[in-house]
Amino acid sequence: xxxxxxxxxxxxxxxxxxxxxxxxxxxxxxxxxxxxxxxxxxxxxxxxxxxxxxxxxxxxxxxxxxxxxxxxxxxxxxxxxxxxxxxxxxxxxxxxxxxxxxxxxxxx
Numbered sequence: 001x002x003x004x005x006x007x008x009x010x011x012x013x014x015x016x017x018x019x020x021x022x023x024x025x026x027x028x029x030x031x032x033x034x035x036x037x038x039x040x041x042x043x044x045x046x047x048x049x050x051x052x053x054x055x056x057x058x059x060x061x062x063x064x065x066x067x068x069x070x071x072x073x074x075x076x077x078x079x080x081x082x083x084x085x086x087x088x089x090x091x092x093x094x095x096x097x098x099x100x101x102x103x104x105x106x107x108x
Contacts, residue, residue, distance in 0.1 A: 002026070056080070065089060 001007050002025040012019050022028060049056075062075045072089040086094040 058084075062088070065094070067093065 002021045008019050008021065056079050059078050060075065061078070062073055065072050065074050068091070070090045072091075074086055074094050075088045076083055077085045088094075
């Protein structure tokens, strides 16, 4: 709304006061959400992997799931220790496995 000069003028006229729009108003919602999350988060919440995450080497692979007639090609990404994500299915089978077990693997 802050980009719309007409709305700002209408608010100023209706409220009979000056509306001050910060220079980076487009990110104010994100800043507010981050502050609320920070204030309400448990002390050890999150899965922060550390600043060295950009140095990790990932491997990609894929396989065909023949569990149903859709015969989906499933893409997989892994770091040195484990599979970290799978995607590409027409159902949530492989995504659910990643969430619940921390890995996806070719069963068929």
